[in-house]
Amino acid sequence: MPQPSARISHIVPSGKNGWEVHFAALARKEAGDKIIMLSVGDHDFDTPEGTVEACVEAVRAGYHHYTQLPGLPRLREGFAKLSQECTGVETSADEVLVTIGGQGALYAAFQGILDPGSHAVIVSPYYATYPGTVRAAGGRYTEIETYAENGFEPRLEEIEAALEPDTRAILINSPNNPTGAIYSRSTMEQIAEICRQRDLWLLSDEVYWTIRADVDHVSPRSLPGMKDRTLVINSLSKSHGMTGWRIGWLTGPAEMIAVMTNLNLVATYGIPDFVSRAAIAAVENGFGVKEIAERYKRRRDAFLDAIHGMNGVIVRGSQGGMYVMLDIRAVEEDSEKFAWDLLAAENVAVMPGASFGEAANGHIRISLCQEEEVLREAAQRIRRFAGEKLATR
Numbered sequence: 001m002p003q004p005s006a007r008i009s010h011i012v013p014s015g016k017n018g019w020e021v022h023f024a025a026l027a028r029k030e031a032g033d034k035i036i037m038l039s040v041g042d043h044d045f046d047t048p049e050g051t052v053e054a055c056v057e058a059v060r061a062g063y064h065h066y067t068q069l070p071g072l073p074r075l076r077e078g079f080a081k082l083s084q085e086c087t088g089v090e091t092s093a094d095e096v097l098v099t100i101g102g103q104g105a106l107y108a109a110f111q112g113i114l115d116p117g118s119h120a121v122i123v124s125p126y127y128a129t130y131p132g133t134v135r136a137a138g139g140r141y142t143e144i145e146t147y148a149e150n151g152f153e154p155r156l157e158e159i160e161a162a163l164e165p166d167t168r169a170i171l172i173n174s175p176n177n178p179t180g181a182i183y184s185r186s187t188m189e190q191i192a193e194i195c196r197q198r199d200l201w202l203l204s205d206e207v208y209w210t211i212r213a214d215v216d217h218v219s220p221r222s223l224p225g226m227k228d229r230t231l232v233i234n235s236l237s238k239s240h241g242m243t244g245w246r247i248g249w250l251t252g253p254a255e256m257i258a259v260m261t262n263l264n265l266v267a268t269y270g271i272p273d274f275v276s277r278a279a280i281a282a283v284e285n286g287f288g289v290k291e292i293a294e295r296y297k298r299r300r301d302a303f304l305d306a307i308h309g310m311n312g313v314i315v316r317g318s319q320g321g322m323y324v325m326l327d328i329r330a331v332e333e334d335s336e337k338f339a340w341d342l343l344a345a346e347n348v349a350v351m352p353g354a355s356f357g358e359a360a361n362g363h364i365r366i367s368l369c370q371e372e373e374v375l376r377e378a379a380q381r382i383r384r385f386a387g388e389k390l391a392t393r
Helices: 019-030 049-060 073-087 101-113 130-136 156-162 185-198 254-267 273-285 289-307 335-346 372-391
Strands: 096-099 119-124 140-145 167-173 201-205 230-235 248-251 314-316 323-327 363-367
Touching (some): 049 273, 073 096, 073 273, 096 101, 101 201, 101 230, 119 130, 119 156, 140 156, 167 185, 185 201
Parallel strands (some): 119 167
Antiparallel strands (some): 096 248, 230 248, 314 323, 323 363
16 A cells, blocks of 8 residues: 555654553453553543533434534633633633644644644653654654652753754643642743743643642743743543543634634534533533542542552652652662563552653552542552562562
8 A cells, every 4th residue: 555644654652652551451351350450541430410411412402513613602611711710811712722632632732833843842751642742743852851859840951951943832731640740830930931032832731730639730821921822731531520522622822723723624623512512511510520629639648648658669749630650760660560560460550650751760650540449459569569579679
C-alpha cells in the first residue's frame, strides 16, 4: 500500500511503554485472577444519575442532530462560568470552544499555535499524550525535567534553557498527572514572566482542578498580562465523572477561539447534541462535583496513611488529581521493572513513572480509582514487596 504520512506515523511516542503492564494485568484480571488495578485513571463509579437521565431525555426528545461548531450556546455559557471559577478570571461564552474531551482541547490548542517545524516546551513528568499531540501538529518539542526533591515543580532556568528562536509555547499541567503536584503561585508567576518576555503562548492543562487537597489552585490565566496568551485545557471527565462521554472545552482569547472554531469544521463538525445537553445539566447542577472531590480526598488520605513510614519509599507531589506518586529509587531505580515484579509478586498493577517522561523514572504512579479498603490492602502489599526487595539487596 502507499505509505502513511510522517505526521501520523510519528504520533505514537517511542521509548518505554508502561501501558504494557496495565494491559497484562487487565488480561489476568479478565481471566479470573484477583488483581488490584491501580494503573488506569478512570473512575470506578458511574456517571451521576442526573447527568445520565438528562441524556436519556435528550435522546427521546429528538436531540440527535447537528449542533453549532463551537458548541451549543447554553453549554458554552456554562463552561464560561466553570472557567471563571477555575481560573479566577471573568470569562464569556465567546472565549470557549467545546471539544471532544480534554484531549480534544489539547489537540485543538496545538493545532492552533504550531506551524510545521515550530517548537514547544513540555514539562515532564507529563500526561502520556503530550508528545504525540505536538507531533500531530507537525511540531517539535523539548522536554524539561522536574525533580522529585523540588515537588516536581519546574525551575525557571531550565525552562529558559530549553527555549529556541522558534519556540511558540510552553505546556504545563497543574494539578499534575501523574505526580499530583500543584504548582505554587511563585512558580506560575515565573513561567508567566517568561511567556510575557518571549511573547509565548502558555498552554495550561487544568483538568484536575476540582480534585485536590487543601491547596490553592492558581491558574496562569489569572496573572497580569496572561489572559490574552493563555489557553486553558479542561474537561468534565474527572470533575463530573464523565470520562467516556468525551466532553471538554478550551478557554482562550475570543479572537483565537473564533479562528479555532474552523478546526471543528474539519475535525468533528460539532459535538453530539444529546451529549451536549447532558453536559449542560451536569454543569448547571454541579452533578457529582463535590462528591467526587470528597471521595478522592478520602481515598488519598487512606492510602497515604497506610503507606506512611514505609522504608525506602517516599511520597512525592500527590496533592491533587486522582493519583499518588511514590519514589521507589531506593528500592529499584527501574520503575518498569518494579511494576512488573510487583504485579508478579503481589497482584497489584501500577504505572511505571517512566511512561510519563524520564523525569518520573524511579517512581510509580498509584491510581486512586478504588475504594479505601482496597487501597489500604494495596498499600500493605506494596509495603511487603518493597521490604522484601530491600532485605535481599
